[in-house]
Each structure stands twice: as C-alpha cells, then as structure tokens.
Amino acid sequence: MQRIGEPVVERGVCEQRFDVECQGRRVPALLWTREGGGEAPLVLLGHGGSLHKRADYILATARRLVRHHGVSALAIDGPGHGERRADGGSDPQAAGRDFEKSWQRPETSDETIADWKAALDAVEREVGTGPVGYFGLSMGTMMGLPLIAAEPRIRAAVLGLMGTWGPNAARLREDAPRLACPVRFLVQWDDEIVPRQHVLELFDLVGSARKSLRAHPGVHVAVPPAEMRDVADFLAAHLKDL
Amino acid sequence: MQRIGEPVVERGVCEQRFDVECQGRRVPALLWTREGGGEAPLVLLGHGGSLHKRADYILATARRLVRHHGVSALAIDGPGHGERRADGGSDPQAAGRDFEKSWQRPETSDETIADWKAALDAVEREVGTGPVGYFGLSMGTMMGLPLIAAEPRIRAAVLGLMGTWGPNAARLREDAPRLACPVRFLVQWDDEIVPRQHVLELFDLVGSARKSLRAHPGVHVAVPPAEMRDVADFLAAHLKDL
Numbered sequence: 001m002q003r004i005g006e007p008v009v010e011r012g013v014c015e016q017r018f019d020v021e022c023q024g025r026r027v028p029a030l031l032w033t034r035e036g037g038g039e040a041p042l043v044l045l046g047h048g049g050s051l052h053k054r055a056d057y058i059l060a061t062a063r064r065l066v067r068h069h070g071v072s073a074l075a076i077d078g079p080g081h082g083e084r085r086a087d088g089g090s091d092p093q094a095a096g097r098d099f100e101k102s103w104q105r106p107e108t109s110d111e112t113i114a115d116w117k118a119a120l121d122a123v124e125r126e127v128g129t130g131p132v133g134y135f136g137l138s139m140g141t142m143m144g145l146p147l148i149a150a151e152p153r154i155r156a157a158v159l160g161l162m163g164t165w166g167p168n169a170a171r172l173r174e175d176a177p178r179l180a181c182p183v184r185f186l187v188q189w190d191d192e193i194v195p196r197q198h199v200l201e202l203f204d205l206v207g208s209a210r211k212s213l214r215a216h217p218g219v220h221v222a223v224p225p226a227e228m229r230d231v232a233d234f235l236a237a238h239l240k241d242l
Numbered sequence: 243m244q245r246i247g248e249p250v251v252e253r254g255v256c257e258q259r260f261d262v263e264c265q266g267r268r269v270p271a272l273l274w275t276r277e278g279g280g281e282a283p284l285v286l287l288g289h290g291g292s293l294h295k296r297a298d299y300i301l302a303t304a305r306r307l308v309r310h311h312g313v314s315a316l317a318i319d320g321p322g323h324g325e326r327r328a329d330g331g332s333d334p335q336a337a338g339r340d341f342e343k344s345w346q347r348p349e350t351s352d353e354t355i356a357d358w359k360a361a362l363d364a365v366e367r368e369v370g371t372g373p374v375g376y377f378g379l380s381m382g383t384m385m386g387l388p389l390i391a392a393e394p395r396i397r398a399a400v401l402g403l404m405g406t407w408g409p410n411a412a413r414l415r416e417d418a419p420r421l422a423c424p425v426r427f428l429v430q431w432d433d434e435i436v437p438r439q440h441v442l443e444l445f446d447l448v449g450s451a452r453k454s455l456r457a458h459p460g461v462h463v464a465v466p467p468a469e470m471r472d473v474a475d476f477l478a479a480h481l482k483d484l
Binding site: 187 | 429431442445446451453454455456457458459466
C-alpha cells in the first residue's frame with residue numbers, strides 16, 4: 001500500500017488515498033475508516049461505468065458506512081476509469097464513450113478480480129478488517145459479481161442494474177450460480193440501458209439461497225435515495241451478524 | 243356494526259368480532275384497536291385463498307400494527323371463505339377446492355368492494371379512523387386491488403403473490419393502472435401457483451409512480467418472516483406521514 005498524501009478527516013471519517021501494484025498495473029484506491037481506526041468490517045465499493053472511485057454515491061455510501069455503522073469502505077478505479085485514464089476521470093462523457101473499450105479484452109474481468117484482491121490484501125495487512133461485503137451497481141456488478149464468486153472473504157453483497165448483457169455478459173452468466181452469500185439485487189423497472197429481461201435473468205441465475213430483488217420505477221440511474229441509503233444499512237447489518 | 247360477543251383484550255390489543263350487512267349479505271369482520279381506543283390510522287387486511295379473516299399471518303400483522311405502531315386493523319372474510327362457509331372456514335382444503343367457485347360469478351369483485359366499503363364505513367362511524375391502508379397477498383390482492391382503485395380513502399398498500407391470472411384476471415388488468423397510492427408488491431420467485439411472468443406483468447401495470455417490487459426465492463407461501471413483519475412497518479410509516 002503506497003499512501004498518497006495525508007489522510008483527510010471529515011466529521012469522524014478518515015479518507016486515505018493509496019495505490020497498490022498488481023501484475024504490473026497501478027491500482028488507484030481510497031480507504032475510509034473511523035477516525036482512530038481499529039478492526040472493523042469492510043465494504044468494497046465498485047463504481048458504475050464512466051464514473052470513478054469517489055463518485056458522489058460511492059462517497060456517500062462510504063461515509064454512511066463509517067459514520068452510522070463503524071464499518072470501513074474501500075474503492076478502486078475500475079478498468080479504464082478514474083485515475084487510470086489520461087484525463088484522470090474528470091470527463092464522464094469521455095469515460096462513457098470508452099466504456100466498451102475498457103472491457104474489450106477478455107482478460108479484463110480476471111485482471112479486475114486481481115486488482116480488488118490486491119487492494120483488499122493491502123488493507124487487511126495494514127489496518128486489519130473483519131468480514132467483507134461488496135456493493136456495486138451496473139459496471140460495479142460487472143466488476144463485482146465475478147469477484148464475489150472468486151473471493152470467499154466476501155460474505156454479503158448488493159448488486160444490480162446489470163444483466164446478462166454487455167461486454168462481460170458471458171462471465172456474469174457463468175459466475176452468477178457460484179454466488180452463495182446473501183445478495184440484494186436492485187432493478188430499475190424502466191432501465192433504458194440494460195434491458196429488464198436481461199436484468200431479471202441475471203438475478204434468476206444468482207445461486208444464493210438468500211437473494212432478494214428490489215425494483216423501482218424509473219431509468220437506470222434513478223434508484224430512489226432511500227434505497228441507496230439502505231445499501232449501507234443492509235450490508236452493515238449482515239456483516240455485524242457474522 | 244353488529245358486535246358479536248365481548249371484545250377480547252390481549253397484551254394491549256383489543257379484538258372485536260362484528261358483522262355488517264351489505265346488499266343483503268352478512269359480512270363477518272374483525273377489528274383490532276389499541277386498548278383504550280382513540281382515532282388512529284387503519285389497515286384493511288385481506289386474507290389469501292382458502293384462509294379466513296383470522297389466519298395466522300393476518301392476526302400477526304394486526305397485532306404488530308396495533309402494538310408497534312398504534313395503527314388499527316380490520317379484516318373481513320372474503321367471498322365463499324371463513325364464516326361465510328357452511329363449515330365456518332375450519333377446513334382450508336375444502337375452501338381451497340371451492341376457491342374458483344367463490345369467484346366464478348362476474349359480480350363477485352364488485353360485491354367484495356361493497357363488502358369492504360360497508361365494513362370500513364361501519365368502523366369509521368363507530369370508532370373513527372385516520373388514513374387507511376390495505377394489505378393483501380394472493381386472493382388478498384384479487385380482493386384488494388379493485389377496492390383500492392375504487393376507494394380514495396386507501397392511501398398506501400402492500401399487494402402481491404398475484405398476477406394477470408386466475409378468475410379475476412381481467413378485472414386486475416383493468417384496474418391496476420388506476421392505482422395511484424404507494425404500493426409495495428411482493429413476489430415469490432419460484433411461485434408454483436401464479437406464474438412469475440403474470441405476477442411481473444401485474445406489477446408492471448400498476449399505475450402508481452411510487453410502486454416497488456420485492457422478490458424472494460421460494461414457493462407461493464414462503465414469503466420470508468422478516469418481509470412479512472415489514473409489511474406493518476411500511477404501511478404504518480406511510481399512513482403516519484399523511
């Protein structure tokens with residue numbers, strides 16, 4: 001873990017920028033912990049396509065986890081996103097245009113799993129963690145679902161806004177039945193990006209006995225604020241019961 | 243309202259059996275209120291097919307509404323069910339066999355709306371109520387969805403385990419777009435009675451902007467206990483905000 005800059009503390013939340021090296025790749029990451037630290041459950045936060053590790057809803061979820069539940073949070077920039085881009089991820093439209101390109105190599109999914117594991121290993125080594133959860137919607141599910149299938153440390157997850165669709169569809173279809181932890185799956189009923197039938201099909205394939213689906217009207221990005229806040233509460237409740 | 247017997251009080255919940263007359267029909271009903279009474283929001287509880295107004299989950303929801311939230315509850319026996327049967331509803335298998343027969347007359351849906359309105363009128367006249375909610379799964383949705391479309395006093399609902407299916411399908415399809423209040427819709431992903439595609443289609447037709455769907459794995463009757471408890475909490479929260 002190569003710390004970048006000093007930790008920034010805001011209303012009890014300590015935010016530390018760091019990099020990890022993984023298979024020759026530099027993985028930009030952020031860690032949020034309680035001021036004063038100490039071992040705690042950890043939630044991995046996977047951002048959506050065209051966004052980055054400090055997107056508004058990622059930051060809000062991280063702060064809610066730390067402040068309301070004493071749970072730490074870790075985010076990385078996904079492949080071809082955020083600080084991995086020449087423009088630093090400052091232009092979401094440019095990142096959106098490059099979305100397909102970011103996932104066009106078949107190795108991308110395995111490399112992303114390795115990146116997450118490297119970041120998680122670094123955090124466990126340096127600050128310790130308890131049980132681990134995962135939250136990621138849309139591209140966050142493209143990154144996270146194969147990770148959860150490969151990573152027994154992850155014990156609860158919130159996924160969604162993704163289906164048997166897009167550049168990682170075959171892998172999602174293959175890995176979904178391997179999921180065994182509790183999974184909450186969010187669906188936007190009028191999703192204009194990922195067709196509803198593909199989203200429902202991916203939920204159907206998830207192997208966990210303790211899975212549940214929550215759907216709301218509206219377009220891809222219009223998940224109701226109360227449902228977004230409940231993500232942190234759901235994961236914290238599950239991780240604290242372990 | 244013709245009271246039948248004395249009210250029974252158990253751990254703060256007063257339960258009163260009564261009948262109302264409606265278009266020549268005797269409608270058997272139960273009212274649960276806080277001991278000591280007073281105006282309060284009211285939730286109508288519509289039981290499922292083969293069951294009756296005091297089925298276990300109806301009684302548990304009524305008691306939770308009163309004890310946790312100070313919200314009253316009202317249940318009636320549906321058409322051809324409970325005390326409307328010669329056997330008094332004591333044999334769910336016999337009632338189940340007669341389920342289709344109970345709904346075979348095209349007038350049944352309108353008569354059931356009238357029965358509910360008569361019971362609600364009687365309760366409002368005699369004990370007063372605040373805002374009104376509705377909870378009914380399976381046949382409880384067959385009874386309740388057309389009622390909600392016809393009854394502006396109902397301001398929030400939990401429905402589900404029903405689709406564009408069964409003896410009242412045409413009416414459900416017709417009335418669903420008229421719903422305007424917040425609706426939570428429960429789905430059992432492996433429903434062996436009502437095919438999933440018909441359940442999702444009915445949710446799709448519900449006109450409310452504030453609708454949401456919650457699905458869990460398992461058969462028709464296997465709604466998780468935590469989700470069943472949350473029904474009372476959801477309705478009470480909505481009715482108290484009005």
